[in-house]
Amino acid sequence: MNGLKISPYISAEQIQQKVSEIAAQLSQEFRQETLVAICVLKGSIMFYSDLIRRIDGDVQCEFFGVASYHDATTSSGEVKVTLDLTRPIEGQHVLLVEDIVDTGLTLNYLKANLLARKPKSLTTVVLLEKPEALKVKCDVDHVGFKIRNDFVVGYGLDYQGLYRNLPYIALVQDLQ
Ligand code: 5GP
Numbered sequence: 001m002n003g004l005k006i007s008p009y010i011s012a013e014q015i016q017q018k019v020s021e022i023a024a025q026l027s028q029e030f031r032q033e034t035l036v037a038i039c040v041l042k043g044s045i046m047f048y049s050d051l052i053r054r055i056d057g058d059v060q061c062e063f064f065g066v067a068s069y070h071d072a073t074t075s076s077g078e079v080k081v082t083l084d085l086t087r088p089i090e091g092q093h094v095l096l097v098e099d100i101v102d103t104g105l106t107l108n109y110l111k112a113n114l115l116a117r118k119p120k121s122l123t124t125v126v127l128l129e130k131p132e133a134l135k136v137k138c139d140v141d142h143v144g145f146k147i148r149n150d151f152v153v154g155y156g157l158d159y160q161g162l163y164r165n166l167p168y169i170a171l172v173q174d175l176q
Contacts, residue, residue, distance in 0.1 A: 004159060010145060010169035015127075015155060018144045019047065022125060023054030025142065026095065029123070034058040036092045036119075040110065041065040041083060042164065043099035046156035047127045047144075051097060062086060068106045079109040094119040099156050100128040104138030128152065128169070151175050 026035070037059050039048035052059050065083030094114060101107050107124065114122055125142040132149040153159045154166030163170070 004153075004163075004175075005173040006153060006163070006170040007173055008168055009147070009152060009171040012155075012167040015144075015168065016050065018127075019050045020054055022142050022144065023051055023056075026051075026123070026125070027054075027056040030055075030057055030093060030095075032057075033093045034060060035095050036060045036062055036089055037095045037097060038062045038064050038085065038114070040096070040098045043156045043158065044097050044127075045164070047099060048097045051125070062089075064110070066106060066110065079106050081113075088117065089114065090118045091120050093121045094123070096122060096124045098124070098126045100130070100152070101126050101138055101140060101143075102130050102133045103135040105136060107138050107140065108136055127155070 035055065035057060037048070037052050039045060039061065041063055052061065062085045063083060064085055065081065067080045067082050068078065096110060096114060098107055098110065107126065111122065111124065123142070124140045126140050127144040129140065129143045129146050130149050131146055151159070151172045152169050153163035153172055154168055154170045156164050157169070158164045159172060
């Protein structure tokens with residue numbers, strides 16, 4: 001596929017175990033509340049759908065489209081909204097589900113954007129974080145895995161639109 005050399009990095013089993021742990025914590029935190037879970041398109045689709053299915057409680061689904069990479073492997077730092085939420089989140093408990101924090105610019109943008117809409121609370125969850133790549137301070141409430149500063153694909157994450165359907169996370173080996 002696409003001639004790219006990839007190697008397994010985080011297995012499907014490890015991911016599913018971590019998703020269950022995070023979902024259990026969120027179920028505890030929001031036991032009596034309705035949660036508006038926001039999926040950041042497109043990279044979070046797998047993580048989001050696995051996570052919300054394991055949250056024991058009332059969940060409403062929303063989708064937020066942002067573009068920050070544009071088929072390259074380095075962040076432009078620019079975030080463009082490509083699809084907005086379908087309803088107001090004012091006064092709601094909001095869960096923002098993101099695939100990966102690299103420089104931190106996208107998540108900080110998303111948080112600021114959502115906080116401006118005055119939710120009752122905003123909880124952030126990311127599957128992956130690259131601590132060495134952070135360019136700005138970026139606080140995340142729940143982090144699945146801290147990984148090294150390399151480009152990864154799979155489980156929703158793409159390289160030039162491909163590899164999102166891998167059930168595991170792989171390391172891309174031969175990127176310049
Ligand atoms: P940041 O703004 O934190 O630099 O970048 C966040 C976005 O960049 C993520 O939502 C994701 O789309 C993309 N990104 C960052 N690192 C990677 C990576 O290792 N692999 C892939 N496929 N996308 C990444």
